[in-house]
Amino acid sequence: MDEMYRRVIGLIGEEKFNLIQEKTICIIGLGGVGGTLFETLFRSGFTHFVLIDFDVVEETNLNRQILFNRKDLGKEKVACAKNKALSINSNLDITIINEKINGSNINSLLDNYDIDFIVDAVDDIDAKKVIVKYSLQNNIDSICALGSANKFNSSLIEITSLDKTSEDPLARKLRNELRKEKIDISKINVAYTKEKVVVKNRKELNSTIFVPSTMGIMMGEFIFNHYSKN
Numbered sequence: 231m232d233e234m235y236r237r238v239i240g241l242i243g244e245e246k247f248n249l250i251q252e253k254t255i256c257i258i259g260l261g262g263v264g265g266t267l268f269e270t271l272f273r274s275g276f277t278h279f280v281l282i283d284f285d286v287v288e289e290t291n292l293n294r295q296i297l298f299n300r301k302d303l304g305k306e307k308v309a310c311a312k313n314k315a316l317s318i319n320s321n322l323d324i325t326i327i328n329e330k331i332n333g334s335n336i337n338s339l340l341d342n343y344d345i346d347f348i349v350d351a352v353d354d355i356d357a358k359k360v361i362v363k364y365s366l367q368n369n370i371d372s373i374c375a376l377g378s379a380n381k382f383n384s385s386l387i388e389i390t391s392l393d394k395t396s397e398d399p400l401a402r403k404l405r406n407e408l409r410k411e412k413i414d415i416s417k418i419n420v421a422y423t424k425e426k427v428v429v430k431n432r433k434e435l436n437s438t439i440f441v442p443s444t445m446g447i448m449m450g451e452f453i454f455n456h457y458s459k460n
Contacts, residue, residue, distance in 0.1 A: 234319065238275050239275075242458040246457065247275055249457050250276055250457050250458065251276070251277045252277075253278065253457060254278040254279070254343060254346050255271060255346065255453065256281075256282065258349060259349075259375075260283040260285075260308065260311050260351070261283075261291070262291075262294040262378065262439065262446070263351045263375045263445050263446040263449070264352075265298070265307075266443040267349060267449050268297065268311060269314075270447055270450030270454075271450050271453065272315045272319060272322055273318070274450070278322075278323045280343050281311055281325070282326075282339065283306075283307045283308050284329050285307050286307060287304065289303060293438065294439035294442055294443065296443065297311045297314045306328050308326035312326050327339055330354075331357045331361065332357060333360045336360050337364070345370055346370070347370065347371045347453055348361060348373075349449065350362070350373070351446070351449075353400075355400070363411075371456065373419040373421060374421070375421050375422075375446075376422035376423075377399065377400040377401070377422065377423070378441045378442040378445050379436060379437045380436050381423050381425045381441045382438075383423070383441070386424045387423045387445050388423075389420070389421050389448060391417070391419060393415045393418075398422045421448055421449045423441060423445070
């Protein structure tokens, strides 16, 4: 399997590569952002994963969610994601949890794992609050994906801290909710786009592959660099 990662090792060296292989990454949400992020990480040498999602694959997912194909329709996203990854590297260690994260279950779901990094790639604001608080309380590095729907311009995506975000309605909601609980939002890593919402459809979140997948790639790069450059 080292041959698969020979070019990664050539870039960062054996020591950093071995460090990456030891880390356990928890990804919550396997849609357009989380799915692409997951694929960037297992193709880059990360070996241990905890994947959490409660949803099944739908036909409307196929325009942008790179882990899935038509044979996956109606199946649990976590199971399909695991199968896709193992088809590329059969040595991966992947735990899957088919549940929706909330304040009542996050401790019971995550406390049993030695997690090094948590990725929040969900849409639900309450779940985001729960994930942020769990990460801070347990001193676990994390990054949160903010709104990528109803956007066109992937060049406006950046990674920063939550207190420095603008234009994103989801970021504004999260900032306000966390400030109410006296949480220091400058400590929260986020990926977001400065682009204003261009399609205001209240019934549906519209999206192509470009913005969510770019956000997923940038978040994956952030995690990769966190271990390979520090």
